[in-house]
Amino acid sequence: MATQLDKIRNFCIIAHIDHGKSTLADRLLEKTGVMALRDMTDQVLDSMELERERGITIKSKAVRMPYKAKDGQEYELNLIDTPGHVDFTYEVSRALAACEGAILVVDATQGIEAQTLANVYLALDHDLEILPVINKIDLPSAQPEVVKKEIEDEIGLDTEGCPLISAKQGVGIDEVLEQIVDKVPAPKGDASSPLQALIFDSYYDNYRGAISSVRIKQGTVKVGDRIRMMACGKEFDVTECGAFIPGGYQPTGELTAGDVGYIAASIKDIADIRVGDTITGALNPASQALPGYKPVQPMVFCGIYPADGADYETLKDALERLRLNDASLSFEPETSVALGYGFRCGFLGLLHMEIIQERLEREFDLDLVTTAPSVVYHVKKTDGEMVSIDNPTNLPPINEIEHMEEPFVDAHVITPADYTGAIMELCQEKRGIFRDMKYIDGGRVSLSYDLPLNEVIYDFFDTLKSRTRGYASFDYELKDYVESDLVKLDMLLNGEPCDALSIIVHRDRAYARGRSIAEKLRDAIPRQLFEIPIQAAIGGKIIARETVKALRKDVLAKCYGGDITRKKKLLEKQKEGKKRMRQVGSVQVPSEAFMAVLKMDT
Amino acid sequence: MTPAVYVHIPFCAKKCAYCDFVSYPGRLNEADKYISRVLDEARERKQEYGIQNIYSLYLGGGTPSLLTADQLSRLTDGLTRLFPPLPDAEITLEANPGTLKPGFLKTARSLGFNRLSLGVQAKQGRLLEMLGRIHCFDDAAEAVEQAREAGFDNISCDVMNELPGQTEEDITETLTAVMSLGAKHISCYGLILEEGTPLFQRVSSGELRLPDEEQARRLNLCAADVLEKHGYQRYEISNYALPGRESRHNIVYWTGGDYLGLGCAAHSFMDSERFSNPVLDEYLKGNTRTEAYRVDEKGKLEETILLGTRMVRGISLSDIAACYGIQTEQVLQHKAQELKGLVSIDEKRLSLTREGLLLHSAVVTELVNAIEDL
Numbered sequence: 001m002a003t004q005l006d007k008i009r010n011f012c013i014i015a016h017i018d019h020g021k022s023t024l025a026d027r028l029l030e031k032t033g034v035m036a037l038r039d040m041t042d043q044v045l046d047s048m049e050l051e052r053e054r055g056i057t058i059k060s061k062a063v064r065m066p067y068k069a070k071d072g073q074e075y076e077l078n079l080i081d082t083p084g085h086v087d088f089t090y091e092v093s094r095a096l097a098a099c100e101g102a103i104l105v106v107d108a109t110q111g112i113e114a115q116t117l118a119n120v121y122l123a124l125d126h127d128l129e130i131l132p133v134i135n136k137i138d139l140p141s142a143q144p145e146v147v148k149k150e151i152e153d154e155i156g157l158d159t160e161g162c163p164l165i166s167a168k169q170g171v172g173i174d175e176v177l178e179q180i181v182d183k184v185p186a187p188k189g190d191a192s193s194p195l196q197a198l199i200f201d202s203y204y205d206n207y208r209g210a211i212s213s214v215r216i217k218q219g220t221v222k223v224g225d226r227i228r229m230m231a232c233g234k235e236f237d238v239t240e241c242g243a244f245i246p247g248g249y250q251p252t253g254e255l256t257a258g259d260v261g262y263i264a265a266s267i268k269d270i271a272d273i274r275v276g277d278t279i280t281g282a283l284n285p286a287s288q289a290l291p292g293y294k295p296v297q298p299m300v301f302c303g304i305y306p307a308d309g310a311d312y313e314t315l316k317d318a319l320e321r322l323r324l325n326d327a328s329l330s331f332e333p334e335t336s337v338a339l340g341y342g343f344r345c346g347f348l349g350l351l352h353m354e355i356i357q358e359r360l361e362r363e364f365d366l367d368l369v370t371t372a373p374s375v376v377y378h379v380k381k382t383d384g385e386m387v388s389i390d391n392p393t394n395l396p397p398i399n400e401i402e403h404m405e406e407p408f409v410d411a412h413v414i415t416p417a418d419y420t421g422a423i424m425e426l427c428q429e430k431r432g433i434f435r436d437m438k439y440i441d442g443g444r445v446s447l448s449y450d451l452p453l454n455e456v457i458y459d460f461f462d463t464l465k466s467r468t469r470g471y472a473s474f475d476y477e478l479k480d481y482v483e484s485d486l487v488k489l490d491m492l493l494n495g496e497p498c499d500a501l502s503i504i505v506h507r508d509r510a511y512a513r514g515r516s517i518a519e520k521l522r523d524a525i526p527r528q529l530f531e532i533p534i535q536a537a538i539g540g541k542i543i544a545r546e547t548v549k550a551l552r553k554d555v556l557a558k559c560y561g562g563d564i565t566r567k568k569k570l571l572e573k574q575k576e577g578k579k580r581m582r583q584v585g586s587v588q589v590p591s592e593a594f595m596a597v598l599k600m601d602t
Numbered sequence: 603m604t605p606a607v608y609v610h611i612p613f614c615a616k617k618c619a620y621c622d623f624v625s626y627p628g629r630l631n632e633a634d635k636y637i638s639r640v641l642d643e644a645r646e647r648k649q650e651y652g653i654q655n656i657y658s659l660y661l662g663g664g665t666p667s668l669l670t671a672d673q674l675s676r677l678t679d680g681l682t683r684l685f686p687p688l689p690d691a692e693i694t695l696e697a698n699p700g701t702l703k704p705g706f707l708k709t710a711r712s713l714g715f716n717r718l719s720l721g722v723q724a725k726q727g728r729l730l731e732m733l734g735r736i737h738c739f740d741d742a743a744e745a746v747e748q749a750r751e752a753g754f755d756n757i758s759c760d761v762m763n764e765l766p767g768q769t770e771e772d773i774t775e776t777l778t779a780v781m782s783l784g785a786k787h788i789s790c791y792g793l794i795l796e797e798g799t800p801l802f803q804r805v806s807s808g809e810l811r812l813p814d815e816e817q818a819r820r821l822n823l824c825a826a827d828v829l830e831k832h833g834y835q836r837y838e839i840s841n842y843a844l845p846g847r848e849s850r851h852n853i854v855y856w857t858g859g860d861y862l863g864l865g866c867a868a869h870s871f872m873d874s875e876r877f878s879n880p881v882l883d884e885y886l887k888g889n890t891r892t893e894a895y896r897v898d899e900k901g902k903l904e905e906t907i908l909l910g911t912r913m914v915r916g917i918s919l920s921d922i923a924a925c926y927g928i929q930t931e932q933v934l935q936h937k938a939q940e941l942k943g944l945v946s947i948d949e950k951r952l953s954l955t956r957e958g959l960l961l962h963s964a965v966v967t968e969l970v971n972a973i974e975d976l
Contacts, residue, residue: 528964529941529944529961529964529965529968551815551961551964552815552816552819552960552961553815553818553819553822553960553961554960554961554962554963554964555792555839555959555960555961555962555963556794556962556963557763557791557792557793557794557839557840558791558792558794558840561608561610561660561662561863561868561869562608562854562855562861562863562868562869562870562871563869563878564855564869564876564905564908564909565869565878567908567909568905568908570963571904571908571963571966571967571970574963574964574967575967575970575971575974578967578971586940
């Protein structure tokens with residue numbers, strides 16, 4: 001049943017957040033009749049509740065659409081939906097590598113944004129044919145001509161004949177489909193060569209096990225074939241393969257060069273399916289893997305603990321369940337003196353971290369305590385050893401440290417020119433190193449800075465949004481490690497250090513952070529029977545102090561006619577509250593207090 | 603079984619500004635029917651529990667002194683016939699000084715009441731008015747006079763503390779006045795502001811201000827000082843008495859004894875079970891014991907700590923060791939050490955210090971949590 005190669009078009013849609021990527025995908029599905037209008041919810045491909053709510057795509061998804069073009073021929077269009085966030089850049093790059101073309105959606109009212117550029121560069125890296133599309137032309141503030149010029153000047157793409165569409169109102173969709181057929185190159189490849197299938201995502205299905213989303217670059221794979229994962233080396237027998245259709249799978253028995261589809265092979269552990277890895281035949285393996293594979297590297301770490309210690313097992317199960325579908329999530333058991341048993345979790349970035357935390361709370365009804373996110377620091381010890389530290393608690397004693405290095409990112413901000421000053425100020429505050437500034441059409445500026453990742457993950461994004469009223473867009477990629485004057489900031493409650501509250505911070509920022517955390521703790525810790533001093537310290541030196549005053553009076557005076565209900569209720573409430581408290585030395589610290597520390601400074 | 607019996611009389615002339623208790627102004631016409639229901643309920647419970655004698659009888663409210671002499675007689679006769687009081691039983695009548703009619707207290711005395719509890723609340727007219735009381739202090743003095751004439755010697759007065767605008771001078775003046783009336787027992791309750799009451803409204807609107815924690819603490823300590831200086835021993839968080847005049851009925855509540863509550867909204871603790879009656883309309887339809895739960899062993903231990911530590915004499919660690927094991931005792935001992943200054947242990951009794959009593963809720967939580975995981 002294999003479609004002839006010249007009738008296949010594999011493409012993705014790239015866009016800055018909110019420029020209409022998912023809505024355009026909806027329209028394409030509708031126009032090609034894959035999905036009837038009545039069955040459609042908005043953002044069909046964003047099936048997770050969270051994705052719809054936040055208007056973001058978290059996982060890549062593929063879908064096959066048959067399309068009869070104006071030339072009278074039947075085509076098979078494979079749309080690969082990609083995540084649109086900097087956290088998932090590697091995932092996006094693998095999805096792009098599975099395509100020959102990309103539709104670049106640009107909002108007619110907003111123009112080019114930071115992620116537009118980042119995505120375009122990625123697409124160019126993969127030699128994709130880029131089809132610019134101007135969306136939201138129905139809006140009164142649409143300026144398609146200005147945006148077209150921006151695209152030509154900034155990206156160097158020809159916008160002659162570029163479709164002006166309104167995905168929301170279904171305007172111009174036919175034109176987009178025609179251009180896909182006309183302009184996106186047909187895939188190349190030889191169905192009889194040794195198998196090379198690029199994994200661009202993975203899923204877990206309760207019946208099929210872990211499933212690979214693949215683009216077949218060379219060769220053929222059939223049910224019953226023995227396959228080998230080239231990077232991880234494991235072998236499996238194919239139990240099913242086929243195409244993706246909205247909300248499900250369409251088994252086809254085989255996939256051949258040029259196809260996009262899925263392979264199921266009774267794989268239990270999703271970790272065996274690595275995004276970017278190449279699947280080949282075990283009997284007739286390809287001589288080399290497809291280029292571009294990188295093992296997943298978590299960039300941000302934090303401790304996740306159940307608010308109620310009794311929920312540890314539930315949390316463990318929940319993390320395992322989430323990891324079934326998300327190979328980029330890593331976690332291992334960790335113990336904290338203050339928080340008890342929990343997990344050190346690694347994430348691709350802050351958004352990824354937030355998403356996982358939110359899913360744990362929502363989908364598994366868990367109450368969590370999370371510690372401040374940390375990046376991975378490199379510590380050169382005096383004995384010459386280099387260690388990576390993702391948890392401040394594990395920092396070697398200060399006399400064993402020769403120097404420390406922290407990761408810097410290459411950050412790009414695009415902003416209306418009015419906010420240039422505000423952004424430069426913010427980047428300075430965040431220890432940024434100015435690299436470049438360019439004026440773009442439409443009165444906008446593109447700024448490049450080198451920024452320490454630990455400042456980016458603290459509150460950079462929120463502050464950026466608030467200082468530019470949401471107009472600035474931001475994108476970054478990891479650059480390198482730089483030697484830096486970092487210190488461990490400890491918080492002491494009643495003289496006892498609380499491990500879960502320690503952070504690694506640049507010396508220049510330590511005083512301000514210490515003061516701010518002490519103040520937040522003072523407000524978050526309820527008064528107790530004794531006065532509680534809260535101190536921030538670097539090494540042995542106290543740099544800030546606050547006090548939680550002792551309770552002075554706390555008693556119920558009366559009970560009417562032997563009605564002790566209220567006293568019991570109060571006791572029950574206090575007992576319940578205690579469950580959510582952590583004992584740090586003699587001090588009861590509510591779970592919320594650990595979180596309050598993470599809140600942005602106002 | 604020889605329980606204490608509480609009877610709730612839910613009728614009032616007027617609702618006080620701070621009261622959210624089950625009491626009804628303007629329904630006194632239902633008193634006869636109500637008394638019949640109470641006596642029905644008493645018969646049922648007597649059968650159910652095989653009650654022979656009672657240890658104490660307490661007629662509270664609401665305002666029991668609103669009943670007519672006849673109603674009071676019918677109720678009391680009925681009850682004492684069903685539940686003959688032990689010879690030394692404490693039989694208390696609660697009375698509002700603003701409601702006393704000539705002869706009523708004489709009738710009460712002749713029915714066997716040997717203790718009178720008067721709601722005096724304050725000396726100062728402005729505070730009484732704020733509380734929405736229907737009497738002035740002179741009415742209270744007058745009531746005490748009447749009571750003494752009627753033959754009551756054991757007189758208790760209720761006083762309220764920690765009121766908006768109340769000063770240490772105010773509470774001292776009130777207590778001094780109450781002591782000079784010859785009260786043998788004084789209950790001094792800190793105000794609990796109840797949601798939905800007129801007083802609550804006035805406080806939330808900002809019209810009145812509750813004393814802050816420091817001020818409430820000073821008022822509380824001031825009352826204790828004044829009373830103790832005059833020989834009134836504190837025996838419970840809010841209760842003070844001259845030697846031998848402690849309320850036996852009250853003590854039953856704090857020490858885990860059986861008590862039977864009759865009448866609407868009355869609470870009982872009988873045979874390890876706590877139960878309570880519904881509000882008046884439901885009760886008049888014949889519904890009783892609409893809420894009930896058993897207190898298991900762990901619950902009893904918690905209650906012993908929660909309620910027993912309200913008593914100045916505290917709880918017996920030997921009893922606890924005997925009932926719940928030596929480990930429980932040890933954990934409590936250890937916790938008491940940790941809470942030194944708030945909790946003390948003397949002759950195998952664990953009790954709260956004066957400072958500890960001020961922090962009773964927080965201290966109890968500590969103690970109960972300490973034994974929680976045993």
